[in-house]
Amino acid sequence: MKLTLRASILAQLVVLPLLVQAAAAQNIDYRGNALHLPQGWTPDTRNRWHFISQGTALVPYEWFLALEQPGGGALLSSPANMQRLGFLIELADRDYNPDALPVGFDKVRIDFDEGKHGCWKGNWLGLGCAGCHTGQINYHGHQIRIEGGAGHIDTEHFAKQVGGSIADLAQNGAAFGRFAQRVASLVPTDLPTLQKSFACFAGALQAEKQFYDLVDPGNAKSVPAGFGRLDAHTQGLNVLLAVPFNEPSNYAPLTGPVRYSALWDTPYFDWVLYNASIRQPLARNIAEALGVQAPIKHDTMLQPNVVHRLSMENIVWGQRMLMDLQSPVWPERILGKIDAVKVLRGRQVYAMHCADCHRLIDRTTHAAPGDGRKSCSEIQIPMYDLNTVGTDPQQATTFEQRMISLAKLGVPQEIVSYKVVETVTGKIVTQWVGASPTNAALVDEIDCGRRGEFRAPLAYRARPLNGIWAMAPYLHNGSVPSLDALLLSAKDRPKKFYVGSWEFNPEIVGYETENDFPGDFTFDTTTLGNSNAGHEYGTDLDGEDRKALIEYLKTL
DSSP states (O other), rough: OOOOGSSOOHHHHHHHHHHHHHHTTTTTTEETEEOOOOOOHHHHHHHHHHHHOSSSOOEEHHHHHHHHHHSSBBTOHHHHHHHHHHOOOOOTTTTBBOOOOOOTTTEEEEEOOOOGGGGEEEEEEEHHHHHHHHHEEEETTEEEEEEEOOOOOOOHHHHHHHHHHHHHHHOOOHHHHHHHHHHHHHHHHOOOHHHHHHHHHHHHHHHHHHHHHHHHHGGGGGGOOOOOOOOOOHHHHHHIIIIIOOGGGGGOOOOOOOOOOOOOOOGSSSSBBBTBBBOOOOHHHHHHHHTTTEEEEEEGGSSOOOOOOOOOOHHHHHHHTTTTOOOOOOHHHOOOOHHHHHHHHHHHHHHHTTTSSHHHHHHHTTTTTTSOOOTTTOOOOOOHHHHOOOOOOOHHHHHHHHOOOGGTOOOOOOHHHHHHHHHHHHHHHHHHHOOOOOHHHHHHHHHOOOOOOOOSSSEEEEEOOTGGSSOBBBTTOOOBOOOOHSOOOOOGGGGGGEEOOOOOOOTEEEOSSOOOOOOEEEEEESSSSOOOOOOSSSSOHHHHHHHHHHHHHHHO
16 A cells, blocks of 8 residues: 555644544544544444454464564564555554454454364454455545445455465574564463464465465466455355365356445345345355355355354344445535535436436435335345446356365265355354344344345346445446546546555545556456446536536435
8 A cells, every 4th residue: 555645643643633623513423543424333333343253264363463574574464564455554442452453353262173273272363344345535634434335455465465474484483483472472372382383274374375376376367356356256165165175176266356345225235246146145244254264164064053153143243233334425524515506417417327227215214215214125226237237247257157066075066156155154044043033033133034045147236326436446346446437438448547545536536546656556457357348328428417427426
């Protein structure tokens, strides 16, 4: 990340009184280094969401705090390094974040006896929903937090750093000595136990690396995602069903990266994900947690009693809180006053060019204007086939085509991948619901009778555009940097731009992407999975109507 984009500590202290005055005038909550817009959550809800565990477990917790960056030197977990990787830095909080971790990280206790999770019985570092689904925009020294917005994190480089640091320790005795001292200062452990656990964990990571080197040497078949994107479906299946079974046929290269989606209103969608492929919110969240390394005994996946360490109570709580989350309102005192005259014209343009696909809903009721809120109301999201919408097909086609072998579990024939995940998540939901009437009632509240059904349409959804101003970059793969560019024909959109800056441009409604800077990611729209073609709607508007439409979109 470009560190100069954030105001210096001194500058923040100078402007803090002005920021607080502006925040108070718009009912904006200022905490730490960020302004929080009113989005229907209390500060306690927001803070718990930022650091709650789903049961994912990436690396032993105290080890993470003790790791140096690859090559030695500063700690991997240092705020400067985490910020370069796109994470949102937060202050320490005794109740929610005692170690001042970035948004999305959590501490979970794991006692498991399978795979790398069996190497260390104790605290593990997890990555929850908030890591990928908390956004931020910066503007003239202001940092505006977007709850449930698109995150900026680069998970690929984060994983490479962790793996590189572990590999360094395995080869450098002096570095391991420093690491051991730091770990011992954080958690009681003796050196022989730490050495044994480390050898186990490093060996597991090496085995994973050897698998990936075999099936995709140098990641040559995969497309780099960069900041704010991930081929989540493909990578999650590699983690869950390829590496643990040591099954090369279950591996697929990462060729369909998508931007992290905004979460407001989604609990009410009839289907979720960009290709509208999962019916039940709880099943989707379980699948996500398993793909982010929540421990599971793989030989039990098809049995009535699946052995796992998912934090089901937290997953259910998080989904329930998303039902209250509202899209953010454009902060006029910071980003500029909205032109009411342009909005009137823009509303007419929207009705003519956008409303048939992107239906209007009320941000507070999550229903059509005037309908009122119903606890289990459902938003029917229109779908458009790939030929009609014309946007990059990779996410939908790879989702539909991928096959999985479960021969090592006694299943004789290959199964389409999404049906495997449907089966596993369905068993986990049924198991948890059956454990108590309380669990059943909680699941009824968030799922509203929706079945754990998965499908794979060769199509993409057209969601309501609430909060669209805070959802850059645009299209499902993040291939268009601003609303202004989205309203150009595909041939006139930027072919290459630079991602990683949080600095916002309210005129074009998008991040600053024209100029390169140290640590950026070059987004090349000619690369597989990165096409910026399609969605040629409103592209024939004249300059004034385009500006009016953008002004109206700021109000949604």
